[in-house]
Amino acid sequence: MSTEIEPFDAKLAQRVQALSAQIESQTLELASLRRNAPGATAKKFEEEFKRRSEEDEARVKKQEEMDAEAARELKLDVGDMERLGEVQGTWQRGTEELEELKGKVGGTVARMERAKRAVEFVEGSG
Helix, strand or coil: CCCCCCCCCHHHHHHHHHHHHHHHHHHHHHHHHHHHHHHHHHHHHHHHHHHHHHHHHHHHHHHHHHHHHHHCCCCCCCCCCHHHHHHHHHHEEEEHHHHHHHHHHHHHHHHHHHHHHHHHHHHHCC
């Protein structure tokens, strides 16, 4: 039994060596990306977030200034205050009546407590 061996192919060996070097290079690149990519991505996200936040704040501030200017330019005409005296009088009478009721509440509570004791006395002796 004879074993046949192919003659050494230098081109094929060179191709295998080149592919091995390429695999090694890409493996190193992948390891580098695994180390550095998360931090770089986070930094880019943070910078973009900060930039967009500043843009949004500037846009909101500009809109608020425009709204404030529009409000300053707006003139409200409330018309004649014909009933001002009547409204003030009604308010004053209402306030006085509330204060009067507030003063009477104490007396009413006292009468109710006396009535409650009288009921308890009558129910207790009956």
